[in-house]
Amino acid sequence: MKCNKSYRPNVAAVVLSSNYPAKCEFLLAQRTDIKGAWQFPQGGIDEGETILNALFRELQEEIGTNDIEVIAEHPEWIKYDFPTKVRKKLYPFDGQKQKYFLVRLKNTAIINIETPIPEFDKYEFVQYKDLFERVTPFKRFVYKQVIEYFKKEGYL
Structure with a gap:
C-alpha cells in the first residue's frame, strides 16, 4: 500500500545570538497557540518565493x-509528520519538509516578538545542553539531526 502524504514546504532558522562564535546560544521561542511548545523560527515558503527570501521574511x-548573517545551509530537505492534533489544525498537510539555515543575529539586531500577528509569546537563548529538553517533543529528532550536521561541519 502506497502512502501519499503531503508536506508543506517550509524554511527554518537555527538562530544563534550575536555572541557567536565566542558563545553558542540558541534562540527558542514558545508558540502562542500551543503553550509549552518551544521551537526555532520557521514558516511556509510562498509560491514563487526563493528559500532565502522566505527565510528573511519569516524571521x-x-x-x-x-x-542576520547566514552561516550555513543544511544540504537536504528534512521531512517530519505532524502529531494528529496538530495535523487537524494545518489540514491538508500531513507534515512539513524543511530547509534549515544556521544564522547569527547581527550585533544591531533587536528581537521583537510583538509582531502584527504574533506567533510567539516568549523567547529565550539556551545553551546546547538545554536545547533538546526544551524543544517540543515531536521536533526533537529533526532538531538533533540538523544540529549534529552543523556540529560535524565545524560550525557549532
Missing part, C-alpha cells in the same frame, strides 16, 4: 528582525 514576521 521578520516571527521575531521582528531579519538582521
Whole structure:
C-alpha cells in the first residue's frame, strides 16, 4: 500500500545570538497557540518565493528582525509528520519538509516578538545542553539531526 502524504514546504532558522562564535546560544521561542511548545523560527515558503527570501521574511514576521548573517545551509530537505492534533489544525498537510539555515543575529539586531500577528509569546537563548529538553517533543529528532550536521561541519 502506497502512502501519499503531503508536506508543506517550509524554511527554518537555527538562530544563534550575536555572541557567536565566542558563545553558542540558541534562540527558542514558545508558540502562542500551543503553550509549552518551544521551537526555532520557521514558516511556509510562498509560491514563487526563493528559500532565502522566505527565510528573511519569516524571521521578520516571527521575531521582528531579519538582521542576520547566514552561516550555513543544511544540504537536504528534512521531512517530519505532524502529531494528529496538530495535523487537524494545518489540514491538508500531513507534515512539513524543511530547509534549515544556521544564522547569527547581527550585533544591531533587536528581537521583537510583538509582531502584527504574533506567533510567539516568549523567547529565550539556551545553551546546547538545554536545547533538546526544551524543544517540543515531536521536533526533537529533526532538531538533533540538523544540529549534529552543523556540529560535524565545524560550525557549532
